[in-house]
Amino acid sequence: MTEQRRVIRASLNEVELLFCKSKCYLHPTKSKADNIAGFLTLGRGPNDSNNDVRVSFVTESQLNKNETKVYEEADLAELTKDLENLELGSGSSSRQSTRIYIVKKLGSTSLTGSSFSVPISYIYSIHLRTPLVGWWYGSITLHMKDGSKSPTVFFHDDESLSSIKKQQIRNKQFDPFGEDGELVWGGSEFIQSLSKVADVQKSTYEPNVLLINPDPNDLRNFAPVKQSQSNNNDSGKVFVFPDLNKMIANTKWKLLETVATFTTKAKNQVLDAVEERAPPQVKQLINKPEVQKIGNDFDSARVYLAKWASQVKDEAEQAQKKYMLDDEIYAKINRELGISTERSEILTGQEISETSRRNPITKVEWESFFDHSGRLILTTDEVKYRIFHGGLEPEIRHIAWLFLLGVFPWDSSREERTVLKESYKTAYDELKAKWSTDEEKRQSDHWKDQRQRIAKDLHRTDRSLPIFASQREEPRAVSEEQAADVEEDEEMVLDNANLRKMQEILFTYNEYNPNLGYVQGMTDLLSPLYANIKEETLVFWAFAKFMERMERNFVRDQSGMKKQMSDLNKLLQFMLPKLFIHLEHCESTDLFFFFRSLLVWFKREFDWDDVQRLWEIFWTDYYTSQFHLFFALSVLSDNERIIRENLDRFDEVLKYMNDLSMSMELNPLMIRAELLFLRFKRMLDIIDRTNSDRNTATAHPDTHISVSPELRTLLSKKLVIQKELPPTSPSDYN
Structure with missing residues (x-):
């Protein structure tokens, strides 16, 4: 998971607004006169993990003038970015640094009043009701893990200044729809922001239900194929692999x-x-x-x-x-x-x-597995179940692989991993010094033989990937005999800085496991680790852990x-x-x-x-x-x-x-x-x-x-x- 968190200027009784939407209403009765206007928000406290981010509804009536101004400015913040990007051209970055909006933290988690505030970790699912233009407003209802639910929040997009302006921008761009092809409305904007801090999965069993940080059982229960409870003859349908x-x-x-x-x-x-x-x-x-x-x-x-x-x-x-x-x-x-x-x-x-098979684990979902101290809140089996059935997105492999290979214990905190990382670096540096500072060893026949074997294999390992591609200019034309001599002479020279770093890792592994030494095929095992983890010390220990289970493949x-x-x-x-x-x-x-x-x-x-x-x-x-x-x-x-x-x-x-x-x-x-x-x-x-x-x-x-x-x-x-x-x-x- 991410080892560094954004620092915000908020006290313990304040939160940073990650999302804010104005003109959201509760409809306690059928009468419009009883509608309660407010702001729907996502707020993060100074020490909060993604699971601690709170979904809140605060009524306009309980805010003073200055507080209301902050909420309104936060609501229009994304609109400002859209206007600047439209003015500067698609893909241009905003000219101003992102402003942070700090508001008072709502203390109540009760779902019975006109305001509520609950952490993401309490939410089991969200029921969406998309708007029908000219007929009804779209709405969301939060369902909690204890079986309770929040009041239904309705999005009056026709009154919200940010919604009106954003729709005008999209109309100018001839694209009033989101990435999923559906009409953009307040609820879809809320879900888009929520997806940045939580794993939001659309249920295939009920498309209007979104699961929040679902565990393996939730995914199974909402899978498209469920065992029928009927005793009818057609309930025993079976699946046959395509032949x-x-x-x-x-x-x-x-x-x-x-x-x-x-x-x-x-x-x-x-x-x-x-x-x-x-x-x-x-x-x-x-x-x-x-x-x-x-x-x-x-x-x-x-x-x-x-x-x-x-x-x-x-x-x-x-x-x-x-x-x-x-x-x-x-x-x-x-x-x-x-x-x-x-x-x-x-x-x-x-x-x-x-x-x-499931979708790969995203960065947001991975971070939802840990609390504010970086300690796992799920069982190891639950995480492994999820990885087994979906794998990982590339952006989190650099950290997730260290857990899977045993470099970092599953029950460690972020602070403990930092201390462990330092000890790994010290041990690696000591091993590396055994060959890098010993001129006599590097002149031995065995060491030279190992160097030649490693260089030869690295020359042909995943060279089609940019990270391992040749960084040397195209050679001038030479005869066949000269080419053979050049190939023989340059066999020991690696033309890519990453390959040279891998060579050093393999030299160091020889010191770590001198009985085995280098054996052909190890470069195949090392290259994916290096390409994802990149940091030399951690790559080495990941490789050493991987080789614990793979060493039997290479014994003499x-x-x-x-x-x-x-x-x-x-x-x-x-x-x-x-x-x-x-x-x-x-x-x-x-x-x-x-x-x-x-x-x-x-x-x-x-x-x-x-x-x-x-x-x-x-x-x-x-x-x-x-x-x-x-x-x-x-x-x-x-x-x-x-x-x-x-x-x-x-x-x-x-x-x-x-x-x-x-x-x-x-x-x-x-x-x-x-x-x-x-x-x-x-x-x-x-x-x-x-x-x-x-x-x-x-x-x-x-x-x-x-x-x-x-x-x-x-x-x-x-x-x-x-x-x-x-x-x-x-x-x-x-």
Whole structure:
């Protein structure tokens, strides 16, 4: 959240007017003579957070002449800006500094009198009634969390000088409508100002109801798809994922018969990584062009193939009967879930309602999560639920990511975070000094090797983004031989200040985690952190926290990646048995096409914006710390039909899966992944209940349904931490 707040010149019994509207009325009776005129305002006290901002209605009769003048000037303040912008031209800034209007704070929070004042944190929703020109005035009613409501406030825009003048300005601009295409009136202006300090969500269930700082339950209750309480036959409507696979098949899509080949200059480094004793099937596997392509992207992919491909394949074949349920159990599970065995992709409306994607969290909504001291007022689970289902707007990632990654504790105050930030800077400076001031260390072969590896990878990391683009002038024309020499010489020189700063962060991480050192792929993990957080110290600690969960991907013996690939294999057998059997026919059960995706969390499979959204969702650990495996499973599930109906060989499957890169839609896959996890969890519940019932009926062990212990660990939110061991010889660094 914002760590610095605007300072206003107000005492504790005063507020700054953030919004003011004149000629607002209460209509206590049907008689116009009884109407009560006043001002509707938004006011912030000197120490108030956004949640403490007060919505007030003050009658004209209770104000003296000087007080009335302040309210009237505040009402016309926005009009003055509009007039100046109209005079100066669109997009011009006001010639005068914004004036601050200070008024006396209303002490009463009673909703029964002619005046009222309530903090935003008390308000649950606002009911809008838009005006009908020439017939009635628009109005708003505030509904509180305790069930009470405010008097209805009517906007007499035909009497309000600011409304009249603003309408004249809009008419001159030939645009009497707001951004939403609706006619602008006093109530819409109030909601627009309120949206600057509160998260205002329009209910899709009742469009005239606006939810104020809604929590996850509010969003679910007002979702467009609700479970019907009716017992009629049409109440059991279900949602079916759009079958994109069938659409492609219907257009007679045909897989290319051959795969791309490489030029004679391509590096054939895969074979170099294979030991002489490698099994024949492994050597055959790594000669595939698409495998070579992945191997050239990441050195660790070649090592993984050389050491584990055959073993993973053998383990998968041996485990088939162990991790695949028989048809009877699948039938029972589908019956209990209310799903047809022939159409297991069918989902209920309630499931879709609860897993639908939301709008990203805005700066205003994020700030509403905290009190005036900067301390969280929601539960951590509530915030994570919101992030999981909507993600974050880019403008708040620089602070929200620090919470998600554990750099800042969720229960910390703003002051505590300031102190913590200083301690982080001191620790970082000490680590950085270990290499920046040690000339002997920087002359060592190991340090030079690390520098070359880091520079080489940074040269090709997200260079299409402005923040990492080359800042060097175009080179003059040179021969091919000269170009090769220049490339070799300049490999160590980074032509972008931000890349050089990232290089320093990675050098410092070597001091922080000397056992691991730099491994290819870390630049992919660092660049989004740097681009959003930017401050070097905080970027480093965010990266260090991120690497705590990702280090197992980079350990030298590849055991961390092997474990995840094995778990995904078991999950595939358990959840999508027909697809697994087909992949077995295609000799693709090692799932090597997911190696790159799991290594750097789909960084090469989605565009920049989607990758950031995906990572912040994974960081919540809302369901499980292994949700990336269910996301991978959702990709397989989404493409199951095409794979089973069109692909028959290993190279076909690998090419098809590789070609999905940059063509997948994030939100539908996230919904599918969440539903797959919920289905997985319920399947385990049903199996456990079945085992319990059978244990009661008979003690015979053959009746027990076995589930892999590794699959059960996928329900845990606890991070899986695997640290690299100290190297036993210099060659271990390579």
